[in-house]
Amino acid sequence: MTTKSTASPGRWRVGSLAGHLTGRTGAEPATGGAGTVMSIDGVDLHVRADGPIGGPALLMLHGFGASTAWFDQVVDRLPECRITRVDLLGHGGSARPASGYDPESQGRLYARLLSELDLDGVTVVGHSMGSLFGVATAEHSTRVSRLVLMGEGPDTSTGTLPPGEWVIHRPRIGPVVQQHGPAFVTERVVRRAFAPGFDMAKAFANPNQGLDDARSLNHPAFTESIQRRKAWTDQLGLDARLDDLALPALVIFGREDRFYDVDASLARYRAVRTITTTVLEHVGHTPMIEAPDRIVELIREFLSPGEKL
Structure with a gap:
């Protein structure tokens, strides 16, 4: 950022970036939206x-870095x-506290939500990091009967993060970069969640959603969220956790996923007897947006094998 110097007309003084820009580092309350804020x-x-x-009953x-809007197309196709x-x-x-982002805490939180809503026989549908929290929810609730995981490896050893993401985690500059970095950089990361060539105009009703x-x-x-997920899966990967849960699970990957090594991830999951795996060709990290009809077909088949809901 630059500010014009009143002492020397026509000359510019470089201001301190940290002095003019700040990131959001404190707790923030829930803002709500199209649904309801529940405590x-x-x-x-x-x-x-x-x-x-x-x-x-499905919990999605x-x-x-996403929101409930990323499931809009699937929800519209499952009216039953x-x-x-x-x-x-x-x-x-939702609220943005200063802590509580580890999968263990979030699993307890969403398990409690299922109790508050009195939902049983729930199929948890998770995408990417939401898959971790779905597994953690099942570890804390007998109300979960099945799991659908999309675009999430068993641990970070099979994944790759966007180049330069380490900068965001720096305590001083990170908050500034995250909130005030160029929009095109953030949009490029969002774009990486889809297969090359996917028409982003089809992704969301709101073109700025991502x-x-x-x-x-x-x-x-x-x-x-990033740091705690790594520690949790380093302790025990999703494949081992699903093996311990012994619940039917469907793991879906897009062949063109740019966050995970698909073959390495699937090799781990296929070793677990309760897991069924599916790979969608010409699809990236976000199958429910890139191929919603196919995802709905897979969910229906998973819920009632051999039947139509």
Whole structure:
């Protein structure tokens, strides 16, 4: 940033970037949205519910830097299901506290949500990081009967982060870069969540949805979510956790996923007897947006094998 010097007309003085720009490093309240803000154990979550109350119960958990809007196309195609969507802690219209972003804490939080809503026989549908929280929810709740995981490896050893992301995690410059960095940089990262050549005009009703969601996080939500997930999966990978749970699970990858080594991830998952795997060709990291019809078909088949819902 530059400011014009009044002492020397026509000359410019370079100001301190840190002095003029600040990142969001403190706790922030829930802002809500199209759904309802529910207080779960003192934590405010933005929750959306669609479909008939008596329909098959689904809990949808979006990925890092996203929101409930990333499931819009799938929800529209499953009118017979009772679908609960949550803006993850620190995302969208939910609260952004200074802590609590580890999968263990979030699993307990969403398990408590299922109890508050009195939902049983729930199929948890997670995308990317939401898949971790879905598994953690199942570890803390007997109300979960199945899991659908999309675009998430068993641990970070099979994944790659965008180049330069380490800068965001720096304590002083990170919050500034995250909130005030050039929009095209953030949009490039969002674009990486889709297969090369995918028409982004088809992704969201709001053309700025991806950018808005990515910038909705405060700095603790950004850094803690990434760091805590690694520690949790380093302790025990999703493949081992699913083996311990012994619940039916469907793992879906797009062949052109640019965040995970698809073959290495699938090799781990296929070793677990309760897991069914599917690979979608010409699809990237975000199958529910890139191939919503196919995802809905897979979910219906998974819920009632050999039947039509």
